[in-house]
Amino acid sequence: MSFWAGYPEVQRELTRVQHLLQLETAGPGGIISRALQDLSGRDAKLLRPGFVILAARIGNGGKDLTEGSIERAAAIEMLHLASLIHDDIVDGARTRRGGDSLHITLGTRRAVLAGDYLFARSFALFAKSGGQEGLELLTPSVARLVSSVIDESSGLDDPKNSPLPGDRPRFDLTPRRYLHRIVGKTALLFALSFHAGALEGGTPPEELTEPLRRLGYNLGVGFQIIDDLLDITGDPRKTGKPGGTDLRAGVVTLPLILAMQRDSGGILPELANQVRHARWRTTRARALEKIHHRLERCGALGETRSLAERYTRRAEREILRLPPGTDRDILQETTARLLRRSA
Amino acid sequence: MSFWAGYPEVQRELTRVQHLLQLETAGPGGIISRALQDLSGRDAKLLRPGFVILAARIGNGGKDLTEGSIERAAAIEMLHLASLIHDDIVDGARTRRGGDSLHITLGTRRAVLAGDYLFARSFALFAKSGGQEGLELLTPSVARLVSSVIDESSGLDDPKNSPLPGDRPRFDLTPRRYLHRIVGKTALLFALSFHAGALEGGTPPEELTEPLRRLGYNLGVGFQIIDDLLDITGDPRKTGKPGGTDLRAGVVTLPLILAMQRDSGGILPELANQVRHARWRTTRARALEKIHHRLERCGALGETRSLAERYTRRAEREILRLPPGTDRDILQETTARLLRRSA
Numbered sequence: 033m034s035f036w037a038g039y040p041e042v043q044r045e046l047t048r049v050q051h052l053l054q055l056e057t058a059g060p061g062g063i064i065s066r067a068l069q070d071l072s073g074r075d076a077k078l079l080r081p082g083f084v085i086l087a088a089r090i091g092n093g094g095k096d097l098t099e100g101s102i103e104r105a106a107a108i109e110m111l112h113l114a115s116l117i118h119d120d121i122v123d124g125a126r127t128r129r130g131g132d133s134l135h136i137t138l139g140t141r142r143a144v145l146a147g148d149y150l151f152a153r154s155f156a157l158f159a160k161s162g163g164q165e166g167l168e169l170l171t172p173s174v175a176r177l178v179s180s181v182i183d184e185s186s187g188l189d190d191p192k193n194s195p196l197p198g199d200r201p202r203f204d205l206t207p208r209r210y211l212h213r214i215v216g217k218t219a220l221l222f223a224l225s226f227h228a229g230a231l232e233g234g235t236p237p238e239e240l241t242e243p244l245r246r247l248g249y250n251l252g253v254g255f256q257i258i259d260d261l262l263d264i265t266g267d268p269r270k271t272g273k274p275g276g277t278d279l280r281a282g283v284v285t286l287p288l289i290l291a292m293q294r295d296s297g298g299i300l301p302e303l304a305n306q307v308r309h310a311r312w313r314t315t316r317a318r319a320l321e322k323i324h325h326r327l328e329r330c331g332a333l334g335e336t337r338s339l340a341e342r343y344t345r346r347a348e349r350e351i352l353r354l355p356p357g358t359d360r361d362i363l364q365e366t367t368a369r370l371l372r373r374s375a
Numbered sequence: 376m377s378f379w380a381g382y383p384e385v386q387r388e389l390t391r392v393q394h395l396l397q398l399e400t401a402g403p404g405g406i407i408s409r410a411l412q413d414l415s416g417r418d419a420k421l422l423r424p425g426f427v428i429l430a431a432r433i434g435n436g437g438k439d440l441t442e443g444s445i446e447r448a449a450a451i452e453m454l455h456l457a458s459l460i461h462d463d464i465v466d467g468a469r470t471r472r473g474g475d476s477l478h479i480t481l482g483t484r485r486a487v488l489a490g491d492y493l494f495a496r497s498f499a500l501f502a503k504s505g506g507q508e509g510l511e512l513l514t515p516s517v518a519r520l521v522s523s524v525i526d527e528s529s530g531l532d533d534p535k536n537s538p539l540p541g542d543r544p545r546f547d548l549t550p551r552r553y554l555h556r557i558v559g560k561t562a563l564l565f566a567l568s569f570h571a572g573a574l575e576g577g578t579p580p581e582e583l584t585e586p587l588r589r590l591g592y593n594l595g596v597g598f599q600i601i602d603d604l605l606d607i608t609g610d611p612r613k614t615g616k617p618g619g620t621d622l623r624a625g626v627v628t629l630p631l632i633l634a635m636q637r638d639s640g641g642i643l644p645e646l647a648n649q650v651r652h653a654r655w656r657t658t659r660a661r662a663l664e665k666i667h668h669r670l671e672r673c674g675a676l677g678e679t680r681s682l683a684e685r686y687t688r689r690a691e692r693e694i695l696r697l698p699p700g701t702d703r704d705i706l707q708e709t710t711a712r713l714l715r716r717s718a
Binding site for chain 2: 059060062064118121122124140141142144145147148149151152153155156158159160163164167168170171172174175177178179181182185
C-alpha cells in the first residue's frame with residue numbers, strides 16, 4: 033500500500049479491500065490459498081482498487097464506501113492478480129512483486145488453477161455488486177485483456193513446439209497495433225476501475241462517469257507507455273526490476289517499433305536477440321545499453337516520451353472536469369507521480 | 376452432435392450454437408483460433424447446450440429459440456471447453472475428443488491463454504443475454520467448478536515441486552467429499568444449463584425452473600458417478616477411452632473410496648500405484664483388471680451402481696413434473712441413455 037501512503041482516506045478503504053482479498057483467497061484452501069495470500073499480501077501499488085475508491089469517494093462526496101464498492105475494488109484486483117499469475121506462466125517470468133512467481137512456488141499446473149479460481153471469484157464478486165451494467169462493462173474488457181496478451185505473446189518462444197509462424201519477436205508492429213494492444217492490456221481495466229467506483233450509490237450520471245472513464249483510459253495508456261519505456265531506459269536500482277524483461281519475453285514495445293521504422297534492417301533485431309538469449313547478465317546489460325543509446329540517438333525515445341506526455345495531459349484535463357475536493361487533488365498528485373516518473 | 380442424432384429439433388438449434396462457437400473462437404486469430412475451432416468442431420456430445428435447448432423449448436412450447444438462448448448455450452459450452460483445456464494441462468492428459476489436447480498442439484503457455492479467452496468470452500456472452508439473474512447463477516458455479524478441480528488435483532503429481540503434502544492420491548476421501556466434488560465439477564453446470572434454457576422468454580416461473588434445476592443436478596451427479604465407474608470397469612473398445620485415466624491422474628473416485636472403507640490398508644493403493652506408474656500398457660491393464668475384480672467382489676461396484684441408480688430415479692421423477700410433450704420425451708430418452716449406459 034506504500035504507494036498510497038499519505039492518503040489515509042484511501043488507505044482506510046484499501047484495508048477493507050485487502051481484508052476481503054484475504055477472505056476470498058482463503059477459498060481453495062491448502063497450498064494454493066497460502067500462495068495466493070502470500071502474493072496478494074506482497075507490497076503492491078494496488079492502483080486499480082485505489083482508483084475504484086477515489087472514484088467512489090468523488091461520487092459520494094467523500095463518505096465512507098458501501099460494501100459494494102469494496103467488493104468491486106477487490107474483484108478488479110483479483111482479476112489483475114489472475115492475469116499476472118497466468119502471464120508469468122506465459123512469459124516464463126520467475127519473479128513477481130519481489131518474490132517467486134506462483135508457477136515457481138506451486139508449479140505450473142496449480143498456478144493455472146490458482147489463476148482460474150481468482151478469475152471466477154472476481155466475476156462472482158463483481159456480479160454480486162456490479163449488476164448488469166457492471167458486468168456488461170467488465171466481461172468484454174476481460175476478453176479484450178486476454179486477446180491483448182495473446183497478441184503480445186505471438187512473439188513468445190514455446191519450448192513445447194517452437195519454431196512456429198509468428199513465434200519470433202514482432203519488429204514489424206505498427207504504433208497503432210501497439211496502442212491497440214496496451215489499451216486492451218491496461219487502459220480498459222483502468223477505465224473500468226474508475227467506472228466501477230462511480231457505481232457507488234447506484235447508477236451514476238453521465239457527467240461523472242464519462243470524465244472518469246476517459247481519465248482511466250488515458251492514464252492507462254500513458255502508464256503503460258512509460259512502463260515499457262522504463263523497461264529499456266530505467267535504472268534497475270530505481271525501478272527494482274531487471275531491465276529488458278519485455279525483450280526477454282519476446283515482446284517488442286513502442287520505442288523499438290519507432291526505431292525500426294527509422295532504421296529497419298538495422299542491427300536492432302540482432303541486439304534484441306542478444307538481450308533475449310544472453311547467457312550472462314553482463315552481456316545482456318551491455319546489449320540493452322547499446323539499444324538504449326541507439327533509441328536515444330534516432331529520436332525514438334523522445335517520440336515515445338512525447339506520446340506519453342500527450343496522454344498525461346489528456347488525463348489531467350479529464351481530472352479538471354471532476355468536482356473539486358481532496359479526492360480530486362489526490363487523483364492529480366497520483367496521476368503526476370505515475371506519468372511523470374523516471375523509475 | 377451424433378449424440379442428438381434422431382432429434383432434428385435439437386440438432387437444428389445446435390447448428391446455430393456451433394455457428395456461434397465458430398464465430399467466438401475466431402476471436403484471437405492465428406494458431407490459437409485454429410486450435411480452438413478444431414477442438415470445438417471435434418465430435419462431442421454437446422450435452423450442455425442440448426440441455427439449454429430442450430429446457431428452452433419446454434419453456435416456449437417447442438418454438439424456434441431466441442438468439443439469447445443460443446448465446447447462453449454457446450456460453451456454457453465455451454465454459455466447458457475452457458475447463459477441459461485447463462484440466463488437460465493440470466492432468467497432463469495428452470488426448471481430448473479423439474485428438475491431441477490443446478497443450479500438446481499449442482504448448483502449455485498458449486493453451487493457458489486459449490482457455491482464458493474462452494473463459495472470458497463465455498462470461499461476456501452470458502452477461503449479454505443471461506442478465507443479472509443468469510450471472511448470479513453462473514459465476515458462483517464456475518468458482519465452485521474450479522474449487523472442485525483444485526480439490527481433485529490435490530492428488531496430482533507436479534513435476535515442478537513434488538513431493539508435496541497432499542500430492543498423493545487421496546484414498547482417505549469420504550463418499551460425502553466425493554459427492555461434494557462431483558456436484559461442483561459436473562452437477563452445478565448441468566443444473567445451470569437447464570436453468571439457462573428456462574430463461575428463454577424472460578424470467579421463468581418457479582414451477583418450471585425448480586424441476587429443471589433439480590433434474591440437471593441429479594442427472595449431473597448420476598452422470599459423473601457412472602463416468603467414474605466406467606473409467607474402471609468400462610471396455611475401452613466401447614467407451615473409446617483408455618481405462619484408468621482417473622487413477623493415472625491421481626484421482627480417486629467412488630468405487631475405490633467405498634472399497635477402501637471395506638479393506639483399508641489392503642493392496643488397493645499398491646494396485647492403484649501400479650496403474651498410475653506402469654511403464655507398459657499391458658502392465659497397467661492387468662493392474663486395472665485386478666482392481667476391477669477386487670471392487671466387484673467386495674461389493675463396492677454394486678454400491679456405486681445403486682447410488683447412481685438412486686440419482687437416475689430422482690432425475691426421472693423431476694422430468695415427470697415438466698409439461699408433457701416431444702421435448703419432455705426427448706429428455707426422458709436422453710436421461711435413460713446417459714444414466715443406464717454401460718459404455
